[in-house]
Amino acid sequence: MTRTIDDQANLRVQAASVGVAVTLVLAKLWAVYVTGSLAVAASLVDSGIDLLVSLGGLWAIRYAQRPPDSDHTFGHSSAEDLMALMQAAFILISAMVIAGTALSRIGETSELGSEGAGIGVMVLSIVLTLGLVAYQTRVCRQTGNRVVAADRLHYIGDLVPNLGAILALAASGLFDVTLIDTVVALIAAAILAVGALKIGSGAWDALMDRAAPDDLSRTIDQLVADHPGIEGHHDLRSRTAGARIFVNLHLEIDGSLTLDAAHEIGEDIRRDIIARYPEADVIIHHDPV
Structure with missing residues (x-):
């Protein structure tokens, strides 16, 4: 299959995301072992x-x-929403485990060690995360891919627990205060839970064919109103699936026009919509007035 430049950019940035995640998992495994x-x-x-x-x-x-x-005539983009829903469930369970562990430590005296090594790993994590977010931001502006955008937001959210971990380790090393470690873990669990609910809600809406955002309808209304030769429109319907937006629209056009002229007007509107929403799949029906 031939991939477009945007497709290749999306794949490259997502592969970079996997590479950063693998590096950070290995580094933090070691940090947990030496710091507790x-x-x-x-x-x-x-x-x-x-x-x-x-x-x-x-x-x-x-x-x-x-x-x-032949089996998926609208494409395969709903796979992104299905995957996001499963990931959201896993994230929510992980947040509950972290919160439970943190609450069980309240009132206990825990000893942290090798704070300097742990802080070094967390600084590395922040630097790599910032670099990845910058790369994802550039690709998002180029392609508008929602999966990449969601992954970017998730990594931005990672900066909070990473900074919190540095604070906890510094407090333990300088002031022998370990309660902050538990507090930071609870805050991190809350961030994960909120993110999971947001991701899950968006994926569920897409799988249930919820309409695209209201700004799309307003944009199409304006495009139709500004275009010459169109008397009006009706039956505007939309839905999202992964990074795709599917739009069905009925245009009201002077019935005395030739088929070629009416078709060209519809194509102008379709091109205008895709120019605003490159991920859109637009089907237009022409109704004579």
Whole structure:
């Protein structure tokens, strides 16, 4: 299958995401071993989830790029939403485990060690995450891919528990205060839970064929109003599936026009919609007035 430049960019950035996640998981495994920090462990779990999310995203992007076939005439982009829903469930369970472990440590005296080594690993994590986010931002602006955009937001969210882990390790090393470690773990669990619910909600809406955002309808209304030769429109319907937006639209056009002229007007509107929403799949029906 021939991939477009945007498809190749999406695959490359998602592969980079997998590489960063693998590096951070290995580094944080070592950091947890030498420090015993719950905050670092929470960050490790988050990086492990990142790895699963990134791998799932890579598979989903590759699968979604498959062309329509006789069994999937609208393409395969819903695979991205199905994967996101499963990932959200896993993230939510992980958040509950982290919170439970942190709560069980309240009132206990825990000893952290090798704080300097742990801080070094967390700094490495922040640097790699910032580099990946910058790369993802550039690709998002180029392709508008929603999977890459969601992965980018998730990595931005990782910066909070990473900074929190540094705070916990620094407090232990400088002031022998370990309660912060538990507090940071609870905050990290809350961040994971909120993110999981948001991801799951978006994936569920897409799988249930929820309409595209309201701004799409407003944009199409304006495009139709500004285009000469169109009397109006009706039966505007939309739905999302992965990175795709499917739009059905009935245009009201002067019935005395030739078929070629009416078709060209419809094609102008279709091109205008795709120019605003490159991921859109637009079907237009012409109704004579």
